[in-house]
Amino acid sequence: MRNDQEKALIFEMSKPGRVGYNLPELDVPEVDVASLLPKHLIRETPAELPEVSELQLVRHYTELSRRNHGVDNGFYPLGSCTMKYNPKINEDVARYPGFAQTHPYQPEETVQGALELLYNLQEELAEITGMDAVTLQPAAGAAGEWTGLMMIRAYHEGRGEGHRTKVIVPNSAHGTNPASAAVAGLETVTIASDERGLVDIHALRDAVGSDTAALMLTNPNTLGLFEEDIVEMAQIVHDAGGLLYYDGANANAILGIARPGDMGFDVVHLNLHKTFTGPHGGGGPGAGPVGVKKVLEPFLPKPIVAKDEAGNFYWDNDRPQSIGRVKGYNGNFGILVRAYSYIRTMGPEGLLQVSQNAVLNANYMMRRLATAYQLPYDRVCKHEFVLSGVIQKKLGVRTLDIAKRLLDFGYHPPTIYFPLIVDECMMIEPTETETKETLDEFIDVMLQIARECEENPEIVQEAPHTTVVKRLDEATAARKPILRYQAQ
Amino acid sequence: MKYRYLPQTDQDKREMLETLGISSIEELFADIPEEVRSKGPIQIPAALSEPELVKYFTGLSNKNVNFSTHINFLGAGVYQHYIPSTVNHMLLRGEFFTAYTPYQPEISQGELQAIFEYQTMVCELTGMEVANSSMYDGATSLAEAAMMASGHTGKKKVIVSRAVHPESRAVLQSYAHGQGVELVEVGVDSQGVTDAAALEALIDDQTAAVIVQYPNFFGNVEDLASVEPIAHGNGALLIVSSNPLALGVLEAPGKLGADIVAGDMQPFGIPASFGGPHCGYFATTTKLMRKMPGRIVGQTKDENGKRGFVLTLQAREQHIRREKATSNICSNQALLALAASITLTALGKQGVQEMAMINLQKANYAKQALQAKGFEVTYAAPSFNEFAVKLSKPVAEVNKELLKAGIIGGYDLGLDYPELANHVLLTVTELRTKEEIDTLVQELEAITRA
Numbered sequence: 037m038r039n040d041q042e043k044a045l046i047f048e049m050s051k052p053g054r055v056g057y058n059l060p061e062l063d064v065p066e067v068d069v070a071s072l073l074p075k076h077l078i079r080e081t082p083a084e085l086p087e088v089s090e091l092q093l094v095r096h097y098t099e100l101s102r103r104n105h106g107v108d109n110g111f112y113p114l115g116s117c118t119m120k121y122n123p124k125i126n127e128d129v130a131r132y133p134g135f136a137q138t139h140p141y142q143p144e145e146t147v148q149g150a151l152e153l154l155y156n157l158q159e160e161l162a163e164i165t166g167m168d169a170v171t172l173q174p175a176a177g178a179a180g181e182w183t184g185l186m187m188i189r190a191y192h193e194g195r196g197e198g199h200r201t202k203v204i205v206p207n208s209a210h211g212t213n214p215a216s217a218a219v220a221g222l223e224t225v226t227i228a229s230d231e232r233g234l235v236d237i238h239a240l241r242d243a244v245g246s247d248t249a250a251l252m253l254t255n256p257n258t259l260g261l262f263e264e265d266i267v268e269m270a271q272i273v274h275d276a277g278g279l280l281y282y283d284g285a286n287a288n289a290i291l292g293i294a295r296p297g298d299m300g301f302d303v304v305h306l307n308l309h310k311t312f313t314g315p316h317g318g319g320g321p322g323a324g325p326v327g328v329k330k331v332l333e334p335f336l337p338k339p340i341v342a343k344d345e346a347g348n349f350y351w352d353n354d355r356p357q358s359i360g361r362v363k364g365y366n367g368n369f370g371i372l373v374r375a376y377s378y379i380r381t382m383g384p385e386g387l388l389q390v391s392q393n394a395v396l397n398a399n400y401m402m403r404r405l406a407t408a409y410q411l412p413y414d415r416v417c418k419h420e421f422v423l424s425g426v427i428q429k430k431l432g433v434r435t436l437d438i439a440k441r442l443l444d445f446g447y448h449p450p451t452i453y454f455p456l457i458v459d460e461c462m463m464i465e466p467t468e469t470e471t472k473e474t475l476d477e478f479i480d481v482m483l484q485i486a487r488e489c490e491e492n493p494e495i496v497q498e499a500p501h502t503t504v505v506k507r508l509d510e511a512t513a514a515r516k517p518i519l520r521y522q523a524q
Numbered sequence: 525m526k527y528r529y530l531p532q533t534d535q536d537k538r539e540m541l542e543t544l545g546i547s548s549i550e551e552l553f554a555d556i557p558e559e560v561r562s563k564g565p566i567q568i569p570a571a572l573s574e575p576e577l578v579k580y581f582t583g584l585s586n587k588n589v590n591f592s593t594h595i596n597f598l599g600a601g602v603y604q605h606y607i608p609s610t611v612n613h614m615l616l617r618g619e620f621f622t623a624y625t626p627y628q629p630e631i632s633q634g635e636l637q638a639i640f641e642y643q644t645m646v647c648e649l650t651g652m653e654v655a656n657s658s659m660y661d662g663a664t665s666l667a668e669a670a671m672m673a674s675g676h677t678g679k680k681k682v683i684v685s686r687a688v689h690p691e692s693r694a695v696l697q698s699y700a701h702g703q704g705v706e707l708v709e710v711g712v713d714s715q716g717v718t719d720a721a722a723l724e725a726l727i728d729d730q731t732a733a734v735i736v737q738y739p740n741f742f743g744n745v746e747d748l749a750s751v752e753p754i755a756h757g758n759g760a761l762l763i764v765s766s767n768p769l770a771l772g773v774l775e776a777p778g779k780l781g782a783d784i785v786a787g788d789m790q791p792f793g794i795p796a797s798f799g800g801p802h803c804g805y806f807a808t809t810t811k812l813m814r815k816m817p818g819r820i821v822g823q824t825k826d827e828n829g830k831r832g833f834v835l836t837l838q839a840r841e842q843h844i845r846r847e848k849a850t851s852n853i854c855s856n857q858a859l860l861a862l863a864a865s866i867t868l869t870a871l872g873k874q875g876v877q878e879m880a881m882i883n884l885q886k887a888n889y890a891k892q893a894l895q896a897k898g899f900e901v902t903y904a905a906p907s908f909n910e911f912a913v914k915l916s917k918p919v920a921e922v923n924k925e926l927l928k929a930g931i932i933g934g935y936d937l938g939l940d941y942p943e944l945a946n947h948v949l950l951t952v953t954e955l956r957t958k959e960e961i962d963t964l965v966q967e968l969e970a971i972t973r974a
Contacts, residue, residue: 042831043633046641046869056870057608062882063958064889069773069881072888073906076749079775083648085873093610093869097638101619104626104634108618114627121529122622125574130797131612133592134585140799141598141935142589143923149587150798160568175660175800176855178842186702211843215852219671220702224847262555292566293553299560309855316624317859318635319657319819321801337698360701361694364663364788365602365799377581383571386527392549393532399552400540416552443631451627454843469529472536503630505832513824513836517813519654520644 043103043504046096047521050086056093084523103504104318105448111474115420115451115463116210116258118288118310123381126313126374135373140365144350151349154366155341157325157376164379164387165284165304166297167327171336173367177285180305180324181216181252186359187328187335188250188279188303189220194335194357200249200278206235208258208455210285222249229457233259233413240272248278255282255299256289256418258455258463260398270300279303279332287311288467289395289418292388302329312375323371337362393468394419397475401466404479408486412458419467425460428489433496435460438485440507441499445481525571589932591796595960599910599951600741600935601662601689601788602796605769606879606954608870611793611863621859625819629834636833639821639858642865649771649868649876650785651778652807656818658861659804659853662788663692666735666765667699668817668851669784669806673733673761674705675850676815681706681731685718687740688765690940696735703850705732716744716903716912723754731760733784738766738777742937742949743887743910744903745774752781767791768805770908772880784808793867794860803860814840817851879954883909887952890961897969902947910951912937912944916972919948925971931964 069078088096106112112119130136134149144151158170174180185203192200203217204225214224227243230236234257244251251273255263263269273280282301288311290296296304308314308323328336334357342352382390395418402411402421409423425435439449439462451463466475488496500506532540541547553561572580596604615621619634626632626639639657646655659665670682682700684693686709693709700707710726713719718736727734734755738746748764755762761783769791771777777785789803790796808816814837822836842849871879887909894913895901902912913934915922923933938945952961 043637045637047644050872052873055872055874056610057606057872057875059606059875059878059882059954060957062885064886064961066885067888069884072884073745073774074747077745077747077775077906079771079773079877080779081776082873082877083645083771083776085645085648085871085876086869087872087874088869090608090610090870093866094614096869097610097614097866098617100634100638101614101617102634103632103637104619104623105628105631106619106622108622112622112624114624117624119622119624122618123529125577127616127621129577129581131795132581132585133590134588136795136797137591137604138588138798139591139596139598139602139604139796139932141600141602142932143920143927146589146927146932147587147798149584152587153584163567175664175857176853178852178854179660179664182702182852186698211841211846212852212854214847215842215845215849218847218849219699219852221704226847264555264557267557267559290556292562294556294560294562298562307855315621315859316855317621317857318623318638318862319625319858320856321660321859322855360698361663361691362698363800364661364689364691364695364802367799368660368801369798370795370801373581377577379568380572380580381574381577382527382529383525384565384568385525386530386571387566387568389527389530392552393530395552396532396537396540396549399544403544416555439628440630443628448631449628469531471531472540500630504633505630505830506827508629508826508832508834509824510834510836513822513834514839517654517820517836518823519640519813519820519836520647521641 043099045521046086049088049092052087054087054089056088056090110446111470111478112448113450113464113466114448115465116285118465118467120313120467121469122313122315123378126377129377130370130373148349151341153376155343155349157372158341160379161306161325162327165327166295167304168330169333169336170325170327171340172325172372173337173363174324174326175363175368176320176322177305177307177324178212178216179362180326181212182220183337183362184281184303184305184326185216185220185222187332189222190335190359191332192249200247202247203249204243204251207457209254210283213252213283233261234263235269237265240269244272244276244278248276250279250281252281252283254286256286259413259422260417260420261413262418266299285310286419289391291391292384293391302332308371308375313378314371314374321368321371323368335359390468397466397468397470401464401475401479405482408483420463420465422458423462424458425462429460431489431493433489433493435462437496437499441485441496443500444502447478594930594932596932597934597950597964598932600949602799603791603953604796604955605791607793608867610870611866614866615863620862626835633832636821638862638865640823640833642861643821645865645868646805646807649768650807651776652785653810654813655807656816656820658856658858659806659818660857661800661802661804663695665786665804665806666692667696669763669786670696670733670735671699671703671850672815672817673763676812677732679730679732681708682733683708683710683726683731684735685710687712687718687742688735688737689741715905716742717746717905718751720750727754727758727760729759731758733761733763735763738764739770739908742903742912743907744905745908748777748780769880772876773884789864792864794863801857801860803857803864818853818856882954886956887911890952893965897965909953910949912947912949915946915948918946922971926967929967931967
């Protein structure tokens with residue numbers, strides 16, 4: 037179909053009588069439904085679902101896919117999201133019948149392979165992060181944050197220090213950090229960053245006290261900068277009786293280089309869909325395992341996978357101090373399988389090179405782009421960096437416009453307007469899986485856009501010019517929400 | 525060792541370092557204090573080549589009994605159903621599975637439209653007015669529903685039926701503890717549905733919500749028409765957790781007065797996959813729309829007046845509200861929502877009804893066949909595609925024997941309900957043939973009478 041046409045909804049293609057399925061004929065004697073269910077609980081009006089043929093279905097979703105941009109389509113430097121290549125082999129492995137077609141309630145002796153995989157993953161993630169024990173249950177990063185904070189809360193309560201309810205969060209933190217604290221029944225204390233873009237150590241010293249539950253930190257932080265005072269920070273928080281929480285969203289910078297456990301962190305979550313290549317899937321699924329130091333191990337969600345003396349794997353449910361269950365069944369198992377497939381593909385040396393190359397790529401881009409865009413924190417970055425569009429803003433072009441202009445060149449834009457502490461922020465994370473050629477092409481486009489801002493700002497302000505739709509009216513969408521299709 | 529995911533050649537690295545004016549990558553890590561630097565390699569197994577990897581994981585996979593090696597009668601919240609071949613083919617298009625949250629709508633219209641269609645399908649099935657783009661799973665979706673009800677009503681007590689899935693109740697307990705909500709359980713009557721009299725006694729004007737499952741964990745169909753007036757009569761919201769397939773034959777909870785319907789789309793095109801990833805769904809009324817957690821897609825127009833889709837009502841979300849947020853969900857289960865949409869498109873209006881009907885009929889056939897052989901069916905209430913049966917021996921023992929006959933037996937209800945020791949929950953979907961059901965009945969007879 038032509039690029040400038042509206043795409044029909046699947047409901048608009050529907051015609052009574054068409055089907056896209058075949059079910060086996062009923063091979064048991066049919067009984068009158070009225071004898072099986074009370075009359076008032078039998079559905080009267082069927083759900084108005086589409087009626088299309090199989091080819092119509094295939095064309096519809098193929099067409100939708102063509103109106104979508106993924107890592108497979110092109111460069112996707114969305115900061116803090118680690119949009120690295122999602123290996124195809126992982127998709128194969130996750131679909132092996134012994135994984136995809138197993139039931140979570142099968143007896144342990146019938147799923148030893150799946151349990152062994154989970155056990156190994158627990159052990160290896162603990163080693164990678166420098167922690168003592170790991171839960172694989174949380175479904176995503178935010179779920180991991182909440183799980184970790186609930187454990188921290190249980191730890192303090194267990195020591196008769198339930199009054200420790202304050203979670204210290206830097207003002208550069210991901211929005212999920214304060215939200216996770218809130219839903220864990222804790223309060224957030226926001227502290228400032230200093231001129232280096234790092235946590236202001238004096239502010240931290242002032243913030244800690246007898247009510248401190250934890251410091252929540254992303255390291256490298258969301259500016260892509262390593263918190264180099266981490267040892268002192270850990271000391272300050274621990275001396276005050278608090279614990280340290282590591283937000284693993286940026287773990288792609290430190291594999292094999294420095295482990296959160298060795299930095300003094302007590303709790304770590306990882307985003308397996310970021311660092312460990314689980315596909316992002318248009319918004320999920322993720323997986324957010326949480327690792328803890330020994331003192332927090334009793335509080336891990338239950339069950340966890342354990343191994344007995346005979347080498348058999350089993351679900352350990354005998355955990356009286358556990359915070360309980362944080363998700364149904366065994367976590368997002370399929371994502372755990374993919375992550376483990378990736379870890380086994382890379383090995384220790386490969387993972388180290390992942391972080392080295394991610395950091396090299398980011399620094400290279402940062403240095404070259406700093407010739408045209410303001411670099412608010414001029415120091416070595418880790419796997420990502422932030423630029424500010426303030427120079428272009430003076431020319432009447434906003435960061436949003438620059439992002440939209442990138443669409444015309446076939447790129448997904450960086451994360452924009454985050455972190456909140458940088459004006460007209462662009463947060464760029466190239467990842468290690470991109471070639472130098474791709475980085476150079478993107479840099480050239482960014483430099484061209486910077487020139488356009490000076491010479492021909494309209495072309496940027498009015499972008500995008502080549503997409504299937506132009507900029508969309510988001511204000512009306514929120515004011516008069518249309519959240520579902522209604523037949524005319 | 526060569527790494528096929530790492531493209532930088534030695535020459536690339538040299539050129540990049542030159543641009544940076546440094547001589548080694550190591551210099552880029554000079555800001556990490558020496559005392560926290562790793563001194564040696566991570567102690568994990570060495571890398572595997574692709575063929576070695578395939579062999580290793582095939583080995584692990586082959587150690588697991590699964591639906592392709594055995595006949596399965598286990599359900600209890602996770603079901604083995606027909607998955608049209610088209611689902612996997614469409615899902616595996618890289619434009620879908622390698623994209624992230626559609627933050628840039630102009631290059632994400634495909635995902636956004638797919639979610640908009642998904643939201644419509646959820647509304648149609650549940651009989652509700654609005655739905656979000658997905659939650660982690662059925663258990664967390666239900667827990668979020670309870671937290672939303674508490675936030676909306678300003679009340680701190682939530683009543684949940686004991687006939688709600690035990691794991692959903694466990695997750696609900698964790699969420700409730702986090703947000704200071706009191707959870708009260710209401711029991712089950714002799715028919716196997718929520719005890720209405722006990723509910724009447726427990727509910728008060730401080731109750732935020734009543735939660736029931738429809739059909740419930742025992743497979744029984746709760747009479748929502750009798751629960752609804754109790755909830756609403758006391759100013760509480762009615763939250764219903766539903767197997768969405770059952771709604772092909774059961775009246776939509778929205779028609780029976782539900783305020784929030786939450787559950788898991790797993791029965792529609794999502795493999796059991798040892799428990800996840802599945803897909804929580806969440807639907808509610810227009811009145812409660814702005815309290816709904818998670819991401820929502822809305823229809824709008826572009827500058828030329830052309831129809832398009834965007835993420836909307838974002839003022840509710842964690843990244844805006846930060847410490848004032850009542851939910852922290854960020855990543856969701858979008859790819860699984862897509863799987864459910866494709867399946868619901870394939871099945872369509874007719875297929876969903878037909879599949880639900882086959883489940884109802886086959887499970888009823890199995891129930892009758894067991895009763896005819898003298899087995900005691902635990903409850904008299906109407907059921908959908910699973911039901912409880914009393915055995916003369918421990919369920920674990922029986923299941924061990926069934927396994928030898930190539931059958932994955934049902935769920936041991938005694939694990940969660942001490943009073944139901946030796947009761948098994950059997951699930952019969954459209955994939956079980958009459959012959960397989962007859963075999964199960966024969967085997968159970970032989971095992972329990974032996």
